Amino acid sequence: MTRTRIALIIGAVTLVAAGAGVGTGLAMPGPTAPTTAPNATGSGYSGYTVMMGGTGAPQWMMGGALPGWTMTGGTGDPGKTMGNWLANAPGARISAADAARLGEQTPAGATIDRTRRRIVFTTTAVHLTALAGPPGGPDETFRIAGLVNPTLVVPVGAQVSIQVVNADPDTAHGLVITAPNAASAWMPMMTAPIAFPGAAVWALGDPTPAGLHTATLTFTASTAGNYDYLCAVPGHAQKGMAGSFLVQGTR
């Protein structure tokens, strides 16, 4: 979590949404990655497709270059570049105190087995909060209900909403539900599609004085099976930013 100096060839990074409905997180245009760096007018970054999940991952998560950026002295962690880039992106914010509380709270309808790090829902309404890069926690992990990367179990047909909060001071993070075993790849999205339509927040920027960046993904767990949830920022899932997402039962 050490802040590594990344010299970015960029001026003021005032990002202006070009008609994007980031507040709702649903009105994203297609998955086209921007090709130029954002600038003071935001003209280099329209639509914020990087943030919320559409049908496909942004190109920089799939082997493409980070758009329009030059990194010198970087660590090779694209998350640091993206965190900086998206820091002032529009979207919901919450306080660090609220984030800390949400990261510990037991979701409604959930049974928690803390020894096995397992959270089981028997209700079809599933709402939970995942803190990415939580304070005091291991680097590159999620905290859900006070647990590190717990296994999540939901019934088939569940209506799932996951509020993702980027609590890391200097790195972008997101959360995506994918096929299992994708987490072992440096770029999971190169081989693993989103498991369910809508089940992705690609990347949230660094905190600012306005608060911690947050967005909520919603989807229907329509098919039983074993899946992963992971951070799709290259390298993060491989470092351990992943857990199991199990959809159980038949209908």
Ligand SMILES: [Cu+2]
């Ligand atoms: Cu991450």
